[in-house]
Amino acid sequence: MGLFDIFKKNKKPKIRESNGNRLVPTKSNQLSHPTDYFSIHADIKNLIWIENGAKRNFVPDKGQKETYKFGGIVVTLSLSGGEEPSLIDMQQEIKEPLSSEEVPSPPYYPNYKSLSPEQKYKYWQFLSNPYHCQRDISYVFILYYGLERHLFTHDFENAVKTVIKLREIHKNSSFQSYSGNAIVLSCLLHQRADMMQVFIESLNQDYKRGFSDNLYLFALHSFDVPLLAKDIMRLAKTFGFTNTNYIKGYPDVFEQTMEKLIFDKYTTKNIILKDITPRIQTLPKTEMRLFANISLMDEVVIVPDMISSNELWKVMNDLLVNTHESVKKHLAEMRKNKVVLKKKETKKPPQKIKFDATKESDLLGELKSNYNDLVTKHFIYIQLQDFYYKYRDLDPEYLEACIRYCYEDIEILDELNKVYVNQEIDRHKKLGSFYSNEDLDKDIQRIKKEKFRGRIPAFSRLAIIYEKRKEYNYAIKISKQAITYYNNQGMETSEFEKRIDRLQKKLET
Numbered sequence: 065m066g067l068f069d070i071f072k073k074n075k076k077p078k079i080r081e082s083n084g085n086r087l088v089p090t091k092s093n094q095l096s097h098p099t100d101y102f103s104i105h106a107d108i109k110n111l112i113w114i115e116n117g118a119k120r121n122f123v124p125d126k127g128q129k130e131t132y133k134f135g136g137i138v139v140t141l142s143l144s145g146g147e148e149p150s151l152i153d154m155q156q157e158i159k160e161p162l163s164s165e166e167v168p169s170p171p172y173y174p175n176y177k178s179l180s181p182e183q184k185y186k187y188w189q190f191l192s193n194p195y196h197c198q199r200d201i202s203y204v205f206i207l208y209y210g211l212e213r214h215l216f217t218h219d220f221e222n223a224v225k226t227v228i229k230l231r232e233i234h235k236n237s238s239f240q241s242y243s244g245n246a247i248v249l250s251c252l253l254h255q256r257a258d259m260m261q262v263f264i265e266s267l268n269q270d271y272k273r274g275f276s277d278n279l280y281l282f283a284l285h286s287f288d289v290p291l292l293a294k295d296i297m298r299l300a301k302t303f304g305f306t307n308t309n310y311i312k313g314y315p316d317v318f319e320q321t322m323e324k325l326i327f328d329k330y331t332t333k334n335i336i337l338k339d340i341t342p343r344i345q346t347l348p349k350t351e352m353r354l355f356a357n358i359s360l361m362d363e364v365v366i367v368p369d370m371i372s373s374n375e376l377w378k379v380m381n382d383l384l385v386n387t388h389e390s391v392k393k394h395l396a397e398m399r400k401n402k403v404v405l406k407k408k409e410t411k412k413p414p415q416k417i418k419f420d421a422t423k424e425s426d427l428l429g430e431l432k433s434n435y436n437d438l439v440t441k442h443f444i445y446i447q448l449q450d451f452y453y454k455y456r457d458l459d460p461e462y463l464e465a466c467i468r469y470c471y472e473d474i475e476i477l478d479e480l481n482k483v484y485v486n487q488e489i490d491r492h493k494k495l496g497s498f499y500s501n502e503d504l505d506k507d508i509q510r511i512k513k514e515k516f517r518g519r520i521p522a523f524s525r526l527a528i529i530y531e532k533r534k535e536y537n538y539a540i541k542i543s544k545q546a547i548t549y550y551n552n553q554g555m556e557t558s559e560f561e562k563r564i565d566r567l568q569k570k571l572e573t
Contacts (some may be wrong), residue, residue, distance in 0.1 A: 228247070
């Protein structure tokens, strides 16, 4: 008998009836053996974690660490941060609810053991078909927590395939973000270019691409996977290109035009990132907290900050600008010849947006607990800026909160650079066995010279806000501040120089 041959749909236990209504099982008639009542979907029957009983398959890690090396980068993962939240205790009570709608949603960061008996019943129902559209994303996350552990230490390939299928159905943005990041990193750590390609081919909808642009670029670089024109279009704002009217209105023309420009320069329609940034080991590093699993979530992975590469940023930005200008001329020529190209309809019906108070509480809690860690604090500030800007139309106070956190982030930049330099030097010294003394000295000198070279979204965000308010002098002032900062870091400033030129013209009219 296989490990999970017990997961077959057997005869349903009898539930006592009263006046024609089904009773919620009591302690005496609870579903004490869920595997006699529910079937488990074939895709996941070997991927769920069981704590006890004859089919127990989970043995807690005892401080073991896994070290991976790829592309000159060293990543150490410790997967013993706490009790696995998806772990199923087969001895716990399960009750069929009288009404499924009356069962409250599980709490934020749910785990199986904390579910009520009725919630456990709903979770077992979900396990029979995890690809059914699920109104309550909490149950999806409980399953995903266990799959995340498989991604890094156990049944990697089947876990990837299952998560990709789950991503097709469950469009929740947090789930898409966590799962996208985890798949990319696990493919890197296992050096599985084939599974990375499977994942890339699955990204056929916009909602599936809501994960780290930086990690995606790092994976393409590591596996020599070409960067396509459609990728560059999707990442336009990441590379400082904000005039996306033609990308949205005439995507096919824009893509074809860009492919031609790429071919003229590289004699191929695609770009290999290693041709632009051959030594990513010299790039600044960025910390990423990738895990949704609360027993792993404290793990931090340090990867190269691809987006901070001046060479990559300039090539991509120039390509987008040149494509934009070529498309503009092409469309003007078509209109001159009385050829009308239909513009793609990009407007979506307005959707009501509800303020996420739970997310706000989580972010503010993270800020409080990391207030003295300036590097982590900087990245939390970015998340807060994005969060409040999203809700700017609901209440003016949210836009003001966004502005406040932009300025607070800018105020810590000088101290952030000092702390970052010290942390990077310490980290390189700890990895001294992987470098020659000469290379270590060179890296330390480079770190001191370059400092923190990550881009600061607060500058662009404030400039955009002030420009939309027609407060052009404030927008110019913050743009000049950005130029001063980036010049000191030895980074590209053309975005802000062009913005100032445009704003000066608006002031003159």
